[in-house]
Amino acid sequence: xxxxxxxxxxxxxxxxxxxxxxxxxxxxxxxxxxxxxxxxxxxxxxxxxxxxxxxxxxxxxxxxxxxxxxxxxxxxxxxxxxxxxxxxxxxxxxxxxxxxxxxxxxxxxxxxxxxxxxxxxxxxxxxxxxxxxxxxxxxxxxxxxxxxxxxxxxxxxxxxxxxxxxxxxxxxxxxxxxxxxxxxxxxxxxxxxxxxxxxxxxxxxxxxxxxxxxxxxxxxxxxxxxxxxxxxxxxxxxxxxx
Ligand SMILES: *Cc1c(COP(=O)(O)O)cnc(C)c1O
Numbered sequence: 001x002x003x004x005x006x007x008x009x010x011x012x013x014x015x016x017x018x019x020x021x022x023x024x025x026x027x028x029x030x031x032x033x034x035x036x037x038x039x040x041x042x043x044x045x046x047x048x049x050x051x052x053x054x055x056x057x058x059x060x061x062x063x064x065x066x067x068x069x070x071x072x073x074x075x076x077x078x079x080x081x082x083x084x085x086x087x088x089x090x091x092x093x094x095x096x097x098x099x100x101x102x103x104x105x106x107x108x109x110x111x112x113x114x115x116x117x118x119x120x121x122x123x124x125x126x127x128x129x130x131x132x133x134x135x136x137x138x139x140x141x142x143x144x145x146x147x148x149x150x151x152x153x154x155x156x157x158x159x160x161x162x163x164x165x166x167x168x169x170x171x172x173x174x175x176x177x178x179x180x181x182x183x184x185x186x187x188x189x190x191x192x193x194x195x196x197x198x199x200x201x202x203x204x205x206x207x208x209x210x211x212x213x214x215x216x217x218x219x220x221x222x223x224x225x226x227x228x229x230x231x232x233x234x235x236x237x238x239x240x241x242x
Pocket of ligand 1: 219
C-alpha cells in the first residue's frame, strides 16, 4: 500500500508539472500574439531512469507526445523499456545532444528529428544511413549563436553553407534551426540569443529560398522567453522530470 501511494504521488506530480509548463507556454505565446498550438513541448528524459516506465506513461497520458534524449546510446537502451508503451502508442523520440558520426546509423533508426546537425561530415553520414534505410530523415541545424567555446553547433556565418549542403541531400529534410542559450540566472539575458536565431533563420530563408519553419530553442530556465521570440519547439527536462 505504501509503495502504491508513493507511485501515485510521483506520477501525479509529473502530470501537474506538464500542465504548469503547458500553461506557461500558452501565456508566453499569448504575450507574443502566437497560437500556443504552434509550439511543441519535447519532454527531455535524459535524467529519467530506463525502468521508470510509470513516469513516462503518466507523461504520455498527460499529453506529451515527444521525448528527447541527448545520447544515442541512452535512447537505444531505453527504447524497449522506458519508451516502449509511448512509442507503441505513437510517441516520437528526438535527439537533442551531440551526435558522433559513427552513431549516425542508430540515430536514423531511433529519432524522428535530429536537432544537433552541425557539420558537413555529419550531414554526409546521415544521408548515407538514411538512404540505406530508405528513410527521409528530418533534421535541424544546430547553431552556436552565443559562440560559447565549449558548446557544439556551427558558427552563425557557417550556417548558410551547411544549410545548402544539407538541403542538397535527397534523404534529409532540413526543418529549421536549434540553439542552446548560455546558462544564466536571469532568463531575460537569453533573449538576444533567441532573437539572433530567429533573425538568422529569416536571413537564411531569404538567401536560399529554403523553408525553415522550426526553431528549437528554450529549456527549463528560459523556455518562456524563447516562446516569446518564436520557438516552435521547447526542450524541457527539469521542469517536468526534475
Ligand atoms: C538537458 C537538455 C535540455 C533540457 O534541459 P532542462 O534544463 O532540464 O530543461 C534541453 N536541451 C538540451 C540540448 C539538453 O541537453
